[in-house]
Amino acid sequence: MKKYFLIVFLFVLSYSASFYAQENNQAQDSIEVTVIDSYVSPEKPYTFMLSFFTSSECKSKVLIDNKYEYPVSTKYTVNHNIKIDLSNLNFKTKSIPYIITVRDSAGHTFKSDVYDFELPGEVKIQSESNFLLLCLFGGTVFALPSPVYVSQNGKNYFSITKEIPIISIRSSNFNYPAGYFSAEYSHIFNAPYKNFLRIGYKQLIVVPGIQYVSPGLDWFTNFKGFNGASAELSIGWFKLLNTFTVYTRYRFNLEPNDTKNNFHEISIGLYSSFFSVYL
Helix, strand or coil: CHHHHHHHHHHHHHHHHHHHHHHHHHHHHCCCEEEEEEEECCCCCCEEEEEEEEEEEEEEEEEECCCEEEEEEEEEEEEEEEEEECCCCCCCCCEEEEEEEEECCCCCEEECCCEEEECCCCCCCCCHHHHHHHHHHHHHHHHCCEEEEEEECCEEEEEEEEEEEEEEECCCCCCCCCEEEEEEEEEECCCCCCEEEEEEEEECEECCCCCEEEEEEEEEECCCCCEEEEEEEEEEEEEECCCEEEEEEEEEEECCCCHHHCEEEEEEEEECCCCCEEC
């Protein structure tokens, strides 16, 4: 009996020590954020000044008012600082919350407590009606289809298409995901085959001087026997309203069973992962 009691006692002691060590390691693995400066300059243009230290080297970004996100440090460091022009941002209160997110070299992400800063009295606070108008405007821009030039069998057509990123893959870059899965609907005016649904994957490669280069592959169908695959290349040129990226795209569409139906596309559009689910 004493033998079994001793075994149980040693097991419990071993488990407790293991649990304590695990908790201790988790506490040590976390990154502490210490804010040094957090204020808005009193003169125009009003600028949010933020500086902070971290307990270990990491990359960082800041989310202001739960809607404006900015990269702070794109290289691993313990000293982080940023100046953000608030001229084109809209707020509904004078006290603005923000959260700092950091990522270590192992890919672990940690969030700080919620901090806040005060706006100067001269800064105009956005009214509810203006905020609603801004949301409606952003939604309208997002819903706009992209114009497309189509070439097939020596004939040219005009098309409109709308792509929606559904699932995005997180990356170490704070501006864009590593890639995304999308669904897309296209209508080609006056063409023998007019309507297509596409499902595909696009890889985003951030390029200095522009925004990104994005190769992609799609599967498409018109639900009437015209099925195939397409290869594409997009170039993201610049940002619009801090949310959308203006891009151009070339795409080659192939129907394996009937190559005479192959066609080329050149388009211009707006990319945003705002409604995408991140993995």
